[in-house]
Amino acid sequence: MNHPVPGQPVQVPVLALGDVLLVSLQGELHDGMAEQLQQDITSRISTSRVTGVVIDISGVDIVDSFLGRVLAEIASTARLLAARTVLAGMRPAVAITLVELGLTLPGLITALDVDRAMEVLSQGGS
Amino acid sequence: MHISGQASATSLPIGSDADLAWVRQHVRQCAAQLGFGLVQQTKLVTAASELARNTLVHGGGGHAEITPLDNGLTRGLRMRFADQGPGIRDLELAMTDGYTSGGGLGLGLSGAKRLVHEFRVDTEPGRGTTVTAVAWVAQVPASRKGLQ
Ligand SMILES: Nc1ncnc2c1ncn2[C@@H]1O[C@H](COP(=O)(O)OP(=O)(O)O)[C@@H](O)[C@H]1O
Ligand SMILES: [Mg+2]
Numbered sequence: 525m526n527h528p529v530p531g532q533p534v535q536v537p538v539l540a541l542g543d544v545l546l547v548s549l550q551g552e553l554h555d556g557m558a559e560q561l562q563q564d565i566t567s568r569i570s571t572s573r574v575t576g577v578v579i580d581i582s583g584v585d586i587v588d589s590f591l592g593r594v595l596a597e598i599a600s601t602a603r604l605l606a607a608r609t610v611l612a613g614m615r616p617a618v619a620i621t622l623v624e625l626g627l628t629l630p631g632l633i634t635a636l637d638v639d640r641a642m643e644v645l646s647q648g649g650s
Numbered sequence: 651m652h653i654s655g656q657a658s659a660t661s662l663p664i665g666s667d668a669d670l671a672w673v674r675q676h677v678r679q680c681a682a683q684l685g686f687g688l689v690q691q692t693k694l695v696t697a698a699s700e701l702a703r704n705t706l707v708h709g710g711g712g713h714a715e716i717t718p719l720d721n722g723l724t725r726g727l728r729m730r731f732a733d734q735g736p737g738i739r740d741l742e743l744a745m746t747d748g749y750t751s752g753g754g755l756g757l758g759l760s761g762a763k764r765l766v767h768e769f770r771v772d773t774e775p776g777r778g779t780t781v782t783a784v785a786w787v788a789q790v791p792a793s794r795k796g797l798q
Binding site: 554592618620 | 675678754765
């Protein structure tokens with residue numbers, strides 16, 4: 525697995541799988557990268573036919589309130605642009621910590637992994 | 651309380667979001683070495699991320715001091731975040747879930763407090779803020795002593 529060194533920002537790749545965008549977050553995510561990602565996803569949704577966004581966070585060690593807010597904002601912006609967002613692969617330790625932190629991420633659909641996130645999106649509806 | 655780890659206290663600058671990543675990585679390494687389990691490590695790193703970001707965003711930058719502890723019964727980690735920024739005028743309000751003076755979710759201070767065993771804020775308007783958080787490796791209830 526690729527573990528970026530802190531201090532060396534990497535671009536977060538956004539893949540298109542049919543009309544679904546797949547984003548895999550890995551390791552250390554700087555605040556600036558998270559905001560860049562938010563802009564990238566929003567412009568991709570508004571310029572191409574995207575009905576769903578899957579954000580894979582199985583490679584993410586921690587979600588603090590900054591990243592949590594970015595994820596929630598991506599989901600609400602996507603929703604306004606008629607796309608649904610599914611957060612896939614949250615680690616159990618991250619989930620436990622988020623609850624204690626008080627960050628409940630209302631409105632974000634979650635799935636155990638990317639495959640199941642894709643299933644959720646293919647079931648359609650809203 | 652005897653602090654065996656005093657000599658290995660580490661000071662890290664907090665001046666950019668890349669520095670936040672270094673603080674998180676250092677806390678993760680220390681916590682793992684001290685024997686904290688995965689969930690506790692995750693809680694410590696998350697608390698550190700919140701408090702270091704406050705030092706950067708609200709305090710205008712400062713530094714973190716990370717110190718391994720040993721009270722004879724169990725091991726612990728002390729994380730101190732200090733800045734010489736504007737300070738916090740109403741600490742009770744700042745510690746309220748959801749309160750933010752701008753832009754955030756207002757869960758950093760209150761949430762970080764829930765993620766550790768001991769938590770203290772020293773602040774003075776115009777002079778700065780120091781937040782100290784301590785956690786002990788789990789399963790030794792007698793270890794919850796006061797801050798030193
Ligand atoms: N180091 C600090 N210096 C000055 N003010 C601070 C500091 N840390 C926290 N605060 C104040 O406390 C409030 C609550 O902090 P927090 O719970 O982390 O929420 P947020 O950072 O999302 O605003 C902040 O909005 C800020 O007004
Ligand atoms: Mg904060």
